[in-house]
Amino acid sequence: MESFVITWRELLIGAVLVLAVYIAEMLLLMRSAKPRGWRIWQRGAEAHAKSREVQSLEMEFAQLQGQVDKLQKELEKLKTQQVAVTPYTHAIQMAQQGLNVNEVAASCGISRGEAELIVAMHRNQSNDS
Incomplete structure (x- = not known):
C-alpha cells in the first residue's frame, strides 16, 4: 500500500484556499449587510439632526416667548401711564x-x-x- 504524505507546501496551499474561501464569504456577508447597517446608521444620524433642530427651535421659541412677555409688560405699563395721564x-x-x-x-x-x-x-x- 501506498502511504499518503502531505508536504508543507500542500498544507500551506490548503490553508490559503480555506482562508480565501473564508474571506470571500465574509466579504459577501458584509456586502449584503452593509445596506441594512448603513440604513440604521443613516436613521440614527437623521434622528440626531432632527433632535438638534428641535432643540434649536425650542431655544428660539423660549427667546421669542421672553420677548413677547417683555413687550406685553411694556404695553401694560404704557396703558396704565396713558390712563393716568x-x-x-x-x-x-x-x-x-x-x-x-x-x-x-x-x-x-x-x-x-x-x-x-x-x-x-x-x-x-x-x-x-
Missing part, C-alpha cells in the same frame, strides 16, 4: 363716584359740556350694571 379718565372716575358736573369740570379742567357728557354716560353705565 388723561383728564378724561379722572373725570370718568369722579363721575362713577357720583360727583356732580360742576365738580368734575372744575377738578379736571374740562369744559362743562364735556363734564355733562361724561357724567351722563357713566351714570347710565353704573345704573345699567
Whole structure:
C-alpha cells in the first residue's frame, strides 16, 4: 500500500484556499449587510439632526416667548401711564363716584359740556350694571 504524505507546501496551499474561501464569504456577508447597517446608521444620524433642530427651535421659541412677555409688560405699563395721564379718565372716575358736573369740570379742567357728557354716560353705565 501506498502511504499518503502531505508536504508543507500542500498544507500551506490548503490553508490559503480555506482562508480565501473564508474571506470571500465574509466579504459577501458584509456586502449584503452593509445596506441594512448603513440604513440604521443613516436613521440614527437623521434622528440626531432632527433632535438638534428641535432643540434649536425650542431655544428660539423660549427667546421669542421672553420677548413677547417683555413687550406685553411694556404695553401694560404704557396703558396704565396713558390712563393716568388723561383728564378724561379722572373725570370718568369722579363721575362713577357720583360727583356732580360742576365738580368734575372744575377738578379736571374740562369744559362743562364735556363734564355733562361724561357724567351722563357713566351714570347710565353704573345704573345699567
